[in-house]
Amino acid sequence: xxxxxxxxSAAHRASLSEAQLVAAWQRLLTQPALWAALALPPPSVALAxxxxxxxxxxxxxxxxxxxxxxxxxxxxxxxxxxxxxERWGALLCIAAAIESFYVDEGPLEPLDGWIAQLQAALPEPxxxxxxxxxxxxxxxxxxxxxLRDPTLPLLAGWAAQATPLLRQLPPGAARLxxxxxxxxxxxxxxxxxxxxxxxxxMPGLDPAGLLPGEAIMWHESVASHARLTGQYGRGxxxxxxxxxxxxxxxxxxxxxxxxxxxxxxxLAAHDAERARQHLGAMRPVLDRRTQADQTHYWHFSAGLQLxxxxxxxxxxxxxxxxxxxxxxxxxxxxxAHALSLGQALLQAGELDEAQALLAEAEAxxxxxxxxxxxxxxxxxxxxxxxxxxxxEAAAASLRSVLAEGAQHGYRTLAGWWLPEVVAxxxxxxxxxxxxxxxxxxxxxxxxxPGSDPAQPLWPWALSLRGFGEFELVLGDxxxxxxxxxxxxxxxxxxxALLAHGSTPLPAHTAMEWLWPEAEPAAQRxxxxxxxxxxxxxxxxxxxxxxxxxKLALAPEWVWTDVGALAAxxxxxxxxxxxxxxxLTRWSAQLLDLMRGPFLAGDEHDWAHAARSRYRQRFIxxxxxxxxxxxxxxxxxxxxxxxxxxxMDPLAESLARRLMRLHAQHGDHxxxxxxxxxxxxxxxxxxxxxxxxxxxxxxxxLGLPLD
Numbered sequence: 250x251x252x253x254x255x256x257x258s259a260a261h262r263a264s265l266s267e268a269q270l271v272a273a274w275q276r277l278l279t280q281p282a283l284w285a286a287l288a289l290p291p292p293s294v295a296l297a298x299x300x301x302x303x304x305x306x307x308x309x310x311x312x313x314x315x316x317x318x319x320x321x322x323x324x325x326x327x328x329x330x331x332x333x334x335e336r337w338g339a340l341l342c343i344a345a346a347i348e349s350f351y352v353d354e355g356p357l358e359p360l361d362g363w364i365a366q367l368q369a370a371l372p373e374p375x376x377x378x379x380x381x382x383x384x385x386x387x388x389x390x391x392x393x394x395x396l397r398d399p400t401l402p403l404l405a406g407w408a409a410q411a412t413p414l415l416r417q418l419p420p421g422a423a424r425l426x427x428x429x430x431x432x433x434x435x436x437x438x439x440x441x442x443x444x445x446x447x448x449x450x451m452p453g454l455d456p457a458g459l460l461p462g463e464a465i466m467w468h469e470s471v472a473s474h475a476r477l478t479g480q481y482g483r484g485x486x487x488x489x490x491x492x493x494x495x496x497x498x499x500x501x502x503x504x505x506x507x508x509x510x511x512x513x514x515x516l517a518a519h520d521a522e523r524a525r526q527h528l529g530a531m532r533p534v535l536d537r538r539t540q541a542d543q544t545h546y547w548h549f550s551a552g553l554q555l556x557x558x559x560x561x562x563x564x565x566x567x568x569x570x571x572x573x574x575x576x577x578x579x580x581x582x583x584x585a586h587a588l589s590l591g592q593a594l595l596q597a598g599e600l601d602e603a604q605a606l607l608a609e610a611e612a613x614x615x616x617x618x619x620x621x622x623x624x625x626x627x628x629x630x631x632x633x634x635x636x637x638x639x640x641e642a643a644a645a646s647l648r649s650v651l652a653e654g655a656q657h658g659y660r661t662l663a664g665w666w667l668p669e670v671v672a673x674x675x676x677x678x679x680x681x682x683x684x685x686x687x688x689x690x691x692x693x694x695x696x697x698p699g700s701d702p703a704q705p706l707w708p709w710a711l712s713l714r715g716f717g718e719f720e721l722v723l724g725d726x727x728x729x730x731x732x733x734x735x736x737x738x739x740x741x742x743x744x745a746l747l748a749h750g751s752t753p754l755p756a757h758t759a760m761e762w763l764w765p766e767a768e769p770a771a772q773r774x775x776x777x778x779x780x781x782x783x784x785x786x787x788x789x790x791x792x793x794x795x796x797x798x799k800l801a802l803a804p805e806w807v808w809t810d811v812g813a814l815a816a817x818x819x820x821x822x823x824x825x826x827x828x829x830x831x832l833t834r835w836s837a838q839l840l841d842l843m844r845g846p847f848l849a850g851d852e853h854d855w856a857h858a859a860r861s862r863y864r865q866r867f868i869x870x871x872x873x874x875x876x877x878x879x880x881x882x883x884x885x886x887x888x889x890x891x892x893x894x895x896m897d898p899l900a901e902s903l904a905r906r907l908m909r910l911h912a913q914h915g916d917h918x919x920x921x922x923x924x925x926x927x928x929x930x931x932x933x934x935x936x937x938x939x940x941x942x943x944x945x946x947x948x949x950l951g952l953p954l955d
Contacts, residue, residue: 265287265288265289265303267299267300267301267302267303270300270302270303270306271302274302274338275379275380275383277306278341278380278382278383278386278423279380279382279423281421281422281459281460284306284310284460287306287310289303289306289307289310290303290307291307291311292304292307292308292311292314292319292322293322294321294322294325296322297322297323297325297326297329298325298329301325301326301327301329301330301335301338301342302326302330302338304322304325304326305322305323305326305338305341305342305345308322308323308326308345309345309460310460312460312461312462312498312499312500313499313500313502315502316349316350316352316353317353319345319346319349320346320349323342323343323345323346323349324342324346326338326339326342327339327342327343327346327366330342331370336370336372337379337383339370340367340370340371340387341383341386341387343363343366343367343370343390344367344386344387344389344390345390346363347360347363347364347367347390347393347394348389348390348392348393349393350363350393350396350397351392351393351396351466352462352466352502352503352506357396357397357579360393360394360396360397361397364394364397364398364401367390367394368403371387371403381414381417381418381423382418382423384414385414385418385423385424385426385427386423386426386427388407388410388411388414388427388430389426389427389429389430390430391403391404391407391408391430391433391434392429392430392433392434392466392470395433395434395437395581396579396581396582397579399437399580399581399617399618399619400616400617400618404434407430407434408430408431408434408435411427411430411431411434412431414427415427415428415431415447415451420454420455421455422459422460422463424451424454425454425455425456425459425463425467426459426463428447428451428454428467429463429466429467429470431447432444432447432448432470432471432473432474433470433473435447436470436473436474436477437581437617437618437619437620438618438619438620439477439619439620439621439622439623439624439657439659440620440657441474441477441478441621441657441658441659441660442657442658444474444477444478445474445478448471448474454467456468461494461495461497461498461500462500462503464491464494465491465494465495465500465503465507468487468488468490468491468494469487469488469491469506469507469510471483471484471487472484472485472487472488472491472510472511472514473510475487475514476510476513476514476517476661477621477661477663478660478661479517479660479661479694479695481514481515481517481518481520484510484514485511485514485515485518485523488507488508488510488511488514491503491507491510492504492507492508492511495507504530504534505531505534505545506545508527508528508530508531509527509531509545509546509549511523511524511526511527512524512527512528512531512549512552512553513549513552515527516549516552516553516556516665516666517661517666519556519666519668521553521556521557524549524552524553524556525553527549528546528549528550528553531545531546531549532546543573544570544573544574544582544586545570547566547567547569547570547573548566548567548570548585548586548589550566551563551564551566551567551570551589551590551593552589552665554566554593555592555593555596555665555667556665560593560596560597560598561597563593563596563597564590564593564594564597564599566593567586567589567590567593568590570586570589570590571583571586571587571589571590574586580613580616580617581614581617581619581622583613584609584610584613584614584617584619584622584626585610585622585663585664587606587607587609587610587613587626588606588607588610588614588622588625588626588629588663588664589664589665590606591603591604591606591607591610591626591629591664592629592664592665592667592670594606595607595629595632595633595636595667595670596667596670598636600633600636600637603629603633604630604633607626607627607629607630607633608626608630610622610626611623611626611627611630614626614663619663620653620657621657621659621661621662621663622663622664624650624653624654624657624659624662624663625662625663625664626663626664627646627649627650627653628647628650628654628662628671628674629664629670630646631643631646631647631650631674632667632670632673632674634646635673635674635677640677643674643677644677644678644680644681644683647674647677647678647681647683648683651678651683651684651687651688652684654684654687654691655684655686655687658687660691660694660695661695666695668695668697668698669700671691671695671697672692672697672698672699672700673700675688675691675692675697675707676699676700676701676704676707679704679706679707680704680706680834685706689708692707692708693708693724698805698806699804699805699806699808700805701816702804702808702809702812702813702815702816703813703816703817703820703838704808704813705808705810705813705838705841707808708724708725709806709807709808710723710724710789710791710792710806710807711723711787711789711792711802711806711807711808712807712808712809713743713747713802713807713808713809713810713811714809714810714844715744715747715748715809715810715811715847715848715863716810716842716843716844716845716846716847716863717844717845717846717849718845718849718850719740719743719744719747719848719851721740721743723787723788723789728786736782738763738775738778738779738782739779739780739782739783739786740783740786741763741779742759742763742776742779742780742783742800743783744848744851744856745758745759745762745763745855746800746801746802747809747811747847747848747859748762748847748848748855748856748858748859749859750811750815750859751811751812751815752801753794753796753799753800753801754799754800754801755798755799755800756776756795756798756799756800757798759776759800760772760773760775760776762853762855763775763776763779764776780793780795780800789806791803791806792806792807810842811863813838813842814839814842814863814866814867814870817835817838817839817842817870818866818869818870818873820835821835821839821870821873821874821877822873824873824874824877825877827877829878829881829882829885832874832877832878832881832885833878833885835874836874836878836885836889839867839870839871839874840889840892840893840896843867843893843896843897845896846860846864847859847860847863847864848860864897864900867893867896867897868893868897868900868902868903871889871890871893871900871903872902872903872906874889875889875890875906875910879910883910883913883914886910887907887910887911890903890904890906890907890910891907894907894926894927898926898927898930898934899930899931899934899935901927901931901939901940901942901943902942904923904924904926904927904943905942905943905946907920907923908920908923908924908946908947908950908952909946909950911923912950917950917951917952920950920952921952921953924939924943924947924952924954927939927943928943
């Protein structure tokens with residue numbers, strides 16, 4: 250039957266005979282636009298036994314046919330066609346039956362028989378297919394095979410063939426069906442650079458040529474790709490398009506799964522309200538859905554509870570989902586729900602059970618080559634170690650996990666995105682220099698807030714240094730010291746914030762400091778203009794806060810050396826029992842901070858006052874830290890004093906402490922050298938003689954003054 254005949258039939262909506270369909274099946278397969286011409290009887294098993302091609306096409310085009318009923322019809326069609334020697338038609342029926350499991354998501358054990366039939370019916374590897382469109386449609390059922398046995402060698406072979414076959418196929422339905430399988434295969438394995446090539450670079454991927462159910466499946470695949478690559482707006486748009494299709498074509502059986510995709514995307518985007526809306530749309534039909542669908546509901550409800558800070562409730566919901574998934578079968582589902590429960594237990598503080606479930610999830614995921622899932626479970630195991638306080642063990646665990654993440658460019662998790670957990674792991678990785686480039690990119694892309702004000706290597710949105718010359722770095726780009734974007738008054742506001750310290754700066758104080766001669770009204774106007782221009786320079790509304798008449802830098806997005814000094818002072822002041830490696834790390838951080846006098850060259854009174862205050866804080870902090878270090882490693886303490894005196898030669902109190910440290914270890918020659926150096930620097934730098942305390946110490950130690 251040729252195309253004009255089919256089109257003529259469409260005009261009269263005449264039923265086509267079985268013989269006509271036998272003659273036209275290949276043409277119909279390559280030209281889905283002709284399907285609208287098919288006026289067919291209702292699909293049934295009885296029809297399949299009498300007219301298998303009529304039953305096959307009637308089932309394919311009946312969008313409201315339940316998957317289980319469709320499989321019975323395809324089974325009868327396959328038996329009849331195989332008996333008549335119609336191998337390609339029988340193969341199409343097997344593929345259609347397998348594909349129905351992707352929509353149904355019921356128990357997966359029955360898939361085993363269909364997969365066995367598929368493998369038995371496939372042609373030998375070098376056999377020529379009647380058309381590339383037929384080959385593509387058979388291979389497209391691999392998206393459902395993945396659910397049951399993702400390690401089946403057949404799938405890897407098909408994936409290798411699919412890429413060149415995609416380019417061979419003309420734009421249209423067959424190309425999009427095959428692209429759906431290839432997208433799902435690479436998503437499963439965590440190969441997102443390959444999914445991006447399929448979605449973004451392959452021309453002719455227009456779902457308009459598909460049956461509504463098939464187009465919905467494509468939108469679902471795009472939504473999955475978008476979620477796993479952090480493109481949440483794109484994913485939610487795909488879900489909305491699929492829901493519109495389901496509504497327009499009267500396919501409400503797809504709504505539950507589509508709202509599940511929407512809930513998944515909303516949770517990943519940390520949009521609790523939208524997640525709640527999608528879950529609300531799922532709830533009315535929950536009692537009528539399959540056990541698998543109920544599992545989705547409990548799973549996503551657990552994610553919502555975690556997002557809302559209710560880990561105990563999340564644990565109970567995740568337990569229900571995991572129990573259901575164990576009854577349904579399918580390794581991926583089991584591993585994904587074990588990961589979800591492990592994350593909930595981690596947040597609830599039940600670390601032993603969390604560790605066991607996360608290890609189970611990782612082992613299962615690696616056995617089925619589910620890359621992102623395995624990475625996520627391994628990352629969460631490192632998080633449990635960190636929660637236990639086992640920092641070195643956590644860092645050792647992170648080393649290989651982050652190498653895997655960097656290799657694949659992972660930007661999200663297969664389970665729930667827990668920002669505070671990932672941020673803590675990222676901080677640990679940066680401190681141990683583990684895949685620092687990848688970690689910094691991940692932090693920036695996902696907008697993770699900083700938590701350690703003493704860590705300058707964290708990828709802060711804004712970094713400010715006041716010790717030495719003033720320096721401003723936006724992201725990774727230093728702001729030029731001169732030019733159209735570097736007017737001084739806006740930057741003076743930042744200098745004033747640093748001078749004031751870690752507490753918010755009252756606006757009236759800033760006005761008095763920066764415009765002392767102006768009238769109050771003029772001060773206010775100048776302040777408002779300077780603040781507006783500063784916001785434009787920074788181009789990020791998160792960085793500055795003006796609340797209650799006080800201006801402040803947001804501590805989760807802005808790092809300052811002043812804030813870092815305050816954080817180090819607090820830690821060092823309460824560092825009794827700290828280990829030598831930790832003290833050594835603090836020493837390096839402290840010395841790195843003090844690049845010179847605070848706001849060197851700035852002669853404003855408020856800058857002078859802050860300079861003196863921060864100098865004294867530095868001296869006190871060095872003294873405290875060296876006191877902690879001396880019993881553990883006196884040479885290291887001496888080196889800290891020496892470095893501090895290099896930075897501030899007039900810090901006479903530090904010179905006295907170093908003299909005493911050398912004398913305690915019997916090295917009076919070194920004590921004398923420090924005394925003479927201090928006396929010389931005081932004379933040359935300030936025209937001063939040694940303080941009475943220094944002279945008394947020299948006498949006590951028996952050091953000559955000449």
